[in-house]
Amino acid sequence: MxxxxxxxxxRSFLKGSAVTAGALSLGLLDFHSWAEASAQAPVTRIPTxxxxxxxxCAVFAYVxxxxxxxxxxxxxxxxxxxxxxxxxxxxxxxxxxxxxIRTPLKRVxxxxxxxxxxxxxxxxxQKINLILLENGPESIxxxxxxxxxxxxxxxxxxSLGSPHYFTHGSTCYTARNAAWNYTIGRLxxxxxxxxxxxxxxxxxxxxxxxxxxxxxxVKAKEKGAKVVVVDPRHNETAILADEWLPIKPGTDLxxxxxxxxxxxxxxxxxKEFIKEFTVGFPQLEDEIINYPPEWAEKICDIPAETIIRxxxxxxxxxxxxxxxxxxxxxxxxxxxxxxxxxxxxxxANALLGNINRKGGIYFAxxxxxxxxxxxxxxxxxxxxxxxxxxxxPGRYPLGSYGDGISHSIPELALRGILKCGFVYHHNxxxxxxxxxxxxxxxxxxxxxxVIDPVLSETASIAHYVLPASFYLEADEAVDTKHSGKRAQVxxxxxxxDPLFDSRSGFRIIxxxxxxxxxxxxxxxxxxxxxxxxxxxxxxxxxxxKTKGILPVGKHWxxxxxxxxxxxxxxxxxxxxxxxxxxxxxxxxxxxLVSPDAKDPHSFRLIHGKQAIxxxxxxxxxxxxxxxxxxxxMIRLLINRKRAEAIGLKDGDVVEMKSLVGEGKIRVKLTExxxxxxxxxxxxxxxxxxxxxxxxxxxxxxNDFLPTMFDPTVGHAMSSEVIVSVKKA
Amino acid sequence: MAKYGMVIDETKCVGCYACRVACQNQNxxxxxxxxxxxxxxxFGQFPNFNREFLPVQCQHCDNPPCVAxxxxxxxxxxxxxxxxxxxxECIGCKYCIAACPYHVRIIKKEGYIEKCRFCIEFxxxxxxPACMTTCMTGVRMFGDLDDPNSEISQFxxxxxxxxxxxxxxxxxxxxxxxxxx
Numbered sequence: 001m002x003x004x005x006x007x008x009x010x011r012s013f014l015k016g017s018a019v020t021a022g023a024l025s026l027g028l029l030d031f032h033s034w035a036e037a038s039a040q041a042p043v044t045r046i047p048t049x050x051x052x053x054x055x056x057c058a059v060f061a062y063v064x065x066x067x068x069x070x071x072x073x074x075x076x077x078x079x080x081x082x083x084x085x086x087x088x089x090x091x092x093x094x095x096x097x098x099x100x101i102r103t104p105l106k107r108v109x110x111x112x113x114x115x116x117x118x119x120x121x122x123x124x125x126q127k128i129n130l131i132l133l134e135n136g137p138e139s140i141x142x143x144x145x146x147x148x149x150x151x152x153x154x155x156x157x158x159s160l161g162s163p164h165y166f167t168h169g170s171t172c173y174t175a176r177n178a179a180w181n182y183t184i185g186r187l188x189x190x191x192x193x194x195x196x197x198x199x200x201x202x203x204x205x206x207x208x209x210x211x212x213x214x215x216x217x218v219k220a221k222e223k224g225a226k227v228v229v230v231d232p233r234h235n236e237t238a239i240l241a242d243e244w245l246p247i248k249p250g251t252d253l254x255x256x257x258x259x260x261x262x263x264x265x266x267x268x269x270x271k272e273f274i275k276e277f278t279v280g281f282p283q284l285e286d287e288i289i290n291y292p293p294e295w296a297e298k299i300c301d302i303p304a305e306t307i308i309r310x311x312x313x314x315x316x317x318x319x320x321x322x323x324x325x326x327x328x329x330x331x332x333x334x335x336x337x338x339x340x341x342x343x344x345x346x347x348a349n350a351l352l353g354n355i356n357r358k359g360g361i362y363f364a365x366x367x368x369x370x371x372x373x374x375x376x377x378x379x380x381x382x383x384x385x386x387x388x389x390x391x392x393p394g395r396y397p398l399g400s401y402g403d404g405i406s407h408s409i410p411e412l413a414l415r416g417i418l419k420c421g422f423v424y425h426h427n428x429x430x431x432x433x434x435x436x437x438x439x440x441x442x443x444x445x446x447x448x449x450v451i452d453p454v455l456s457e458t459a460s461i462a463h464y465v466l467p468a469s470f471y472l473e474a475d476e477a478v479d480t481k482h483s484g485k486r487a488q489v490x491x492x493x494x495x496x497d498p499l500f501d502s503r504s505g506f507r508i509i510x511x512x513x514x515x516x517x518x519x520x521x522x523x524x525x526x527x528x529x530x531x532x533x534x535x536x537x538x539x540x541x542x543x544x545k546t547k548g549i550l551p552v553g554k555h556w557x558x559x560x561x562x563x564x565x566x567x568x569x570x571x572x573x574x575x576x577x578x579x580x581x582x583x584x585x586x587x588x589x590x591x592l593v594s595p596d597a598k599d600p601h602s603f604r605l606i607h608g609k610q611a612i613x614x615x616x617x618x619x620x621x622x623x624x625x626x627x628x629x630x631x632x633m634i635r636l637l638i639n640r641k642r643a644e645a646i647g648l649k650d651g652d653v654v655e656m657k658s659l660v661g662e663g664k665i666r667v668k669l670t671e672x673x674x675x676x677x678x679x680x681x682x683x684x685x686x687x688x689x690x691x692x693x694x695x696x697x698x699x700x701x702n703d704f705l706p707t708m709f710d711p712t713v714g715h716a717m718s719s720e721v722i723v724s725v726k727k728a
Numbered sequence: 729m730a731k732y733g734m735v736i737d738e739t740k741c742v743g744c745y746a747c748r749v750a751c752q753n754q755n756x757x758x759x760x761x762x763x764x765x766x767x768x769x770x771f772g773q774f775p776n777f778n779r780e781f782l783p784v785q786c787q788h789c790d791n792p793p794c795v796a797x798x799x800x801x802x803x804x805x806x807x808x809x810x811x812x813x814x815x816x817e818c819i820g821c822k823y824c825i826a827a828c829p830y831h832v833r834i835i836k837k838e839g840y841i842e843k844c845r846f847c848i849e850f851x852x853x854x855x856x857p858a859c860m861t862t863c864m865t866g867v868r869m870f871g872d873l874d875d876p877n878s879e880i881s882q883f884x885x886x887x888x889x890x891x892x893x894x895x896x897x898x899x900x901x902x903x904x905x906x907x908x909x
Contacts, residue, residue, distance in 0.1 A: 070753035072861065083864045089749035206742040206864075214864040218740065234777055236742040240865070246775045611744035623752060626759040627745050631766070639774060671774045 038065040047074060047548020049481070049492040051471035052087035053614040054146040055079055055210060056481050058549045059088060061472060061495040068092055068472055068495060073211070077549050078484035080211040086612045087209070090623035095470040095499065099454050099620060099691055102500035105465040112455075112465065117503070120464055121515040127447045127463075128160075128516060131419045137161030138384055141421035143168075143406050143428065145615070148476040148492050149505045152522075152529075153424065155378060156509050159518040163382035164418065169403030171432060173332040174713040178398045179342030180325065182574050184355060185564025186363065189484065190324055192216035194359035196317035199228045199310070201252050201345065202330025206236035208609035212484075214240075228310060230255065230302075231329070232606060233637065233679050234672030245310075249606050249677050249719060250591035251300035252330040253337045256323075256344035257588060258296030258304075259311045261288045263351050268315035270353025277560045278350055280573025280585065287585045299588075301674070318352040320359030325349075329608065333715035336592040339398065344586040350570040356560050367480045367487035367552045369533040372524065376532075379521050387417045388714065396714035397580045405714040407432045410441020411707065420447035422512075424505060425468065429457035430616040430686065433705035433716050434660055451508055454620065455690035467502040474504030478530045478541075482549060485556040489537055490549040491530070582712065592708075592720040595676055600646050603638075604677040605658065605723045607701040613683030619694035620686065628684075634698035635668040637679040638725065643669045646727065653728040658704035658721050664728050665699050678725055731809040732846060733873035733903040734857075735880055735891070736783050740865040743768060743781035747859035747867075754847060754858040761834050763844040764859055780909065783867060785859070786811060786832050786844035787894060787902035794824035794833070802840075809873070809903050810848060815840040829895045846870070873903070 044063045049056045050071070058077035062069045071092055075082030094100075104120040105112040115123075131139060141164035142157050144150065150167075157165045169177070180187045192198060193216035205213040217240055221227060229238040230245045230252065238244040247255060263269045264285055274281050293304035314321050323345055326332065331342035354360025372378065388405040389395030399405060406428065412418040432438045435457075442448055443461055450462040459465045472495040482488040503511070506526045513522040524532075531541050537552040544550055562568045566576055578584040596602040610633060612624045619625060628634050636654065648654065650669045656662065656678070665680075673679055684698030701718065708717045748764040755763065767782040788811045794803045795811065802817035803824050813824075818840035825833045825841065833843045847857040855861075860868040871880035884891065884905065891905045 070750075070858075072750075072858075082861075084746060084750065084862050085864065086744055086746040086749045089746060089753055089862070092753075206744065209744065209864075211864045214742070215866075218865050234779060236744070239742045239779060239781070240740070244775075244777065246777075611742070611746075622759040623749055626762075627748065630760070630762075631768070641774070671770060671772060671777045672779060673774070675774070 038067070041065045043069070046493065046495045047546075048472065048495055049148070049490055049548075050084070050088045050091070051492070052085070052091035052618065053209070056146070056148070056492070057084060057088060057211060058482060058490055059084065060548070061092070063496055066496055068095060074548055076488075076547070076551075077482050077490070078212060078486075078488055079482040081215050083211050083215065085209045085211055086624065086627070087614055087618055090612070090621050091618055092472065093623055094453075094621055095472050097454070097620065099693075100470070100500065101453065101455060101465060101467045102502075104467060104501075107463055115464075117501070117511070120466065121511055124447070124449055124464055124512070125515040128420055131446050132160070135419045138163060138382070138387065139417065139419040140164065141166060141409060141418050142424065143409060143421065143426055144424040145426040147425045147505060148479050149509060152477065152506060152509045155521060156513055156518075158381055159379040159513060159521040160516065161382060163384060163386045164404065164421075166404035166406035166409065167402075168406055168426060168431065169400060170405040170407050170714055171333055171716045171718060172328050174400050174403055174715045175333055175338040175710065176326050176331045176342045177400060178713045179331070179339050180346050182398070182571065182577055183343055183346035183565070184350070184570050188325055188355070188361045189364040190322055191357075191359050191362045192322070193219045195220050195225050195320060195322050196359055197226050197228075197314045197321040198324065199230065199314060199322070200237060200241075200324040201230040201256075201326060202334075203324050203327045204231065204235040204237045204329065204608060206240065207611050208327065209611050226313065232674035232677055233608065234670075235608065236611065243310075245302050245306065246674050248299070248301040248674055249604050250335045250337070250594075253341040253344055253586070254291070254296040254299040254588060255302055255307065256341065256348055257288065257291035257586065258293040258307045260284070260344065260348050260351060261291045262293060262308050262311040263315060263348070264288050266312070268312065269351040270318055273319070273353030273355070273560070274351065277355065277563075278570040278572050279567045280571060283573040283585050284347070287587070291588065315352065319354040319357045321352055322354055322360050323349050325361060334717065334719040336710055336717060336720060337589040338710065338715065338717075339712040340583070340586045340589050347570075347572050347586065350572065355570060356558065358558050362556065364483050365485065365487045365553055365556050366483040367489055367537055369478070369480065369489075369537070370535040372529060372532055376521070376524050379518070387412050390714065393580060396709070396712070398582075399713040405709065407438075407707070407716050408709065408714065410438045413441040413444045418445065420445055422449045422451060423458050423462075424451040427452075427456040427458045427616050429461070430700060431702065433702050433718060434707045435702055436660070437707050451505065453502065455688055456616070457686070457688040460688050460690060466508055467500060468508065469498050469502040469504050472496060473498040473502065474506075475526055476504060476506055477526070478533050478544065486551045487553040488549050489534065489539055489544065489552050491544050493545055493548075592717060593722050595722050599724075600642070601724045601726050603642070603723055603725055604719065605656070605680060605701055605704055605721050606677045606719045607680045607682045610681045610683065613681070616683060616686060616700070619683050619697065620691040622693050625693050625697070628697070632668070633681060634666075634684050636665045636725075637670050637673050638667050639673045639675040640669040640671050642675045643667060646725070648727055654725050655728040656699070656704065656723045656725050658706075658723045660706050661703040663699040663703055678723065729807055729874070730872040731874035731903075732788070732851070732870070733809060733880060733905065734788075734846070734860075735869040735883060735905045735907060737867050737869075737907045738780060738782060739907065739909045740867045741766065741781040741783050742865060744864070746862045746864070747783065750858040750862040751844070754850075755845070758837065761836065763832065763834070763842075765832065784830055784832060784894065785904070787830055787900065787904045788844075788846065790901035790903060791899060793827040793829070793898075793900060797823040797827040799823065810846050812845055812848070813841055813843065815842070829898050829900065
């Protein structure tokens with residue numbers, strides 16, 4: 001059965017001739033008929049959380065006659081402060097997307113056949129039991145993109161005896177997190193609204209949208225703050241900035257080392273803070289003399305006098321200043337030197353004395369959710385380490401055990417270590433590097449179960465696909481995603497009944513646990529679990545469901561105090577790192593690869609987000625893809641002079657090749673990009689034929705990336721790739 | 729009688745298109761039907777470079793060419809300053825599309841012409857336009873330009889030297905003012 005396409009008309013909506021009909025039947029009408037029938041219908045407003053990206057903004061969904069109409073931001077939420085991005089508005093329509101799957105599916109002879117939930121659970125469990133009997137409990141894995149039920153997914157893996165719960169972190173942020181952890185003991189937040197000087201390196205909150213951060217940058221600017229954006233591309237945040245510093249990609253470490261050199265050389269650092277709250281400053285003084293601004297200029301293309309001026313400017317306003325804590329770009333999972341870059345960034349902040357200061361880097365208040373124990377005993381933790389080597393000396397000792405290295409799953413499958421697994425709210429075939437290798441790995445599995453509302457690339461090769469409810473159709477677990485100056489607890493909840501035979505993520509985990517004989521660890525309902533989790537916070541589930549988000553706990557207080565590092569202070573020099581064979585103080589480290597300066601066709605391929613897309617999950621959304629097409633955004637950005645030197649005009653089709661991939665794409669010529677690189681927007685290049693809007697539109701940077709693991713945390717080094725660009 | 733108007737801050741738009749999709753939902757538009765447009769412009773040469781996004785929608789002109797050319801009076805100007813199309817009277821002749829210098833009118837599948845309505849359904853309930861309330865940088869300000877105490881009038885008074893209208897030479901007298909960089 002094929003769903004009717006969306007038909008929307010304001011004319012009929014305004015006509016005002018109310019038709020009385022059952023709410024449920026109207027919910028499935030096309031938008032045109034629905035609008036006509038619903039003009040006089042009462043409107044219901046239900047608070048929930050968006051699922052259009054990992055930020056999961058708090059929203060109000062409006063429903064008329066059983067159909068979702070529109071959403072708006074919840075003003076109480078720290079994360080989005082009442083506003084919403086285009087993805088939030090557009091993604092809600094995917095609930096009515098004709099590409100949605102309507103029943104569980106089983107792949108038989110390469111084709112999917114509908115199957116009942118009970119039969120699917122039975123067959124999946126039988127297969128898993130056999131696989132685990134033969135290969136041990138650690139041969140099963142679970143991988144997901146951020147989602148509210150992660151605690152239950154982890155509990156599910158532990159109840160089966162497997163350590164192999166993974167997030168997408170190794171392709172996103174693990175170098176950043178590790179560096180902050182080893183420097184100040186935790187990942188901090190940015191007090192942008194109260195900052196006097198904001199420097200942002202390789203992060204673009206106006207494009208890889210963080211609504212609250214952008215609102216705070218605007219507030220700070222209105223109070224006179226200066227904003228400097230460092231990025232090879234003139235990104236969307238740079239539009240709001242006072243200065244754009246177009247750095248050569250992969251060399252942010254040189255800029256930061258030179259800034260530290262100036263701070264130390266000119267004694268611009270916060271002396272009291274250094275004395276009281278840091279260890280290792282004398283070692284830094286000894287080593288940093290190697291990195292004067294004149295040295296950095298030759299590497300990173302930012303003039304020495306600019307580096308000196310910016311450093312003096314930011315130091316003048318200390319401690320109410322910050323260098324953004326960063327995300328994916330530059331320091332998350334991009335370069336061989338990302339970990340050292342993130343360390344230098346954390347240390348530069350500490351030298352400004354801004355740790356847990358107003359307008360600086362601060363520690364967000366977070367609320368401790370209640371435990372399910374002792375009413376519902378937890379399974380014993382797994383006995384062995386993760387097979388990916390996270391936390392193991394000699395392999396990836398700084399890697400995050402909690403996140404794991406998810407892009408190693410295909411490698412572990414090819415080596416026969418992982419035999420079966422679940423992929424939930426995630427699409428590694430499109431979002432992991434080197435898809436040919438990823439496909440080979442996931443296909444090697446004896447059993448692959450994908451939990452998704454649509455047939456993504458990964459779902460397309462699964463043995464079983466379980467239709468997850470769309471986020472507006474189901475209650476899920478409470479969490480503290482929106483914590484900031486005060487902690488907040490929030491809940492994703494059902495706005496309308498499921499349209500098809502889909503189930504919530506929580507219920508699928510619960511059902512699978514029962515079917516696999518570990519029901520004793522899941523002897524609670526979602527409401528019971530949510531109530532236990534909320535108990536210590538003094539919030540009732542009923543109140544939370546009414547409001548969607550509630551403040552809990554104490555207000556943030558300024559002041560550094562004892563930190564979570566071994567020294568209890570900022571570790572400018574880290575003996576732990578030294579003991580593991582890494583430099584105690586950040587040192588210059590060149591990127592792994594560089595374009596050939598003599599070859600006019602040789603470029604580094606970098607990537608970033610457009611505000612209208614999240615990873616590979618929104619490209620199939622007709623409202624968002626209409627913007628990509630209308631504004632010709634599915635193009636490769638290239639520096640105008642470099643392009644003209646190889647005979648390219650705006651809009652020409654080029655052939656791009658790397659060691660592992662090739663593809664054709666149209667170019668956009670711009671003056672707003674460093675000449676050494678080309679920039680590809682992420683989110684395109686969908687190759688699942690089941691995603692009819694997105695299929696075969698543009699390319700993904702992953703097509704060009706070899707499978708790589710950096711030697712600190714095992715991240716993907718996703719900008720360490722050189723491509724050849726030629727007119728097609 | 730209120731006289732509605734809008735100020736758009738040219739320096740704040742980062743081109744996210746949230747206004748476009750919020751408006752589409754509010755007004756039940758199809759994915760290719762949009763009342764809000766963003767025009768991207770680049771300035772300078774690497775590395776001295778900047779760019780901006782200019783949000784353009786119906787300017788709700790006080791001297792609206794669309795109203796002047798409409799043979800059926802479907803396009804009309806309300807006393808509160810809002811220009812509307814009465815879709816029952818619209819015969820789809822497209823004269824208004826040719827006359828509008830801002831290229832912000834669309835042809836609906838049903839055959840009539842439409843464009844930004846300043847979300848009058850919301851205004852009548854005391855709300856604000858959807859394009860304005862969703863915006864993370866606060867590009868738009870909306871209110872009564874005839875009330876000297878309104879936020880928008882006060883803003884206009886303070887920023888008079890930095891305000892402009894689009895295509896002022898056309899003498900359309902837009903009710904949307906743009907704050908220049």
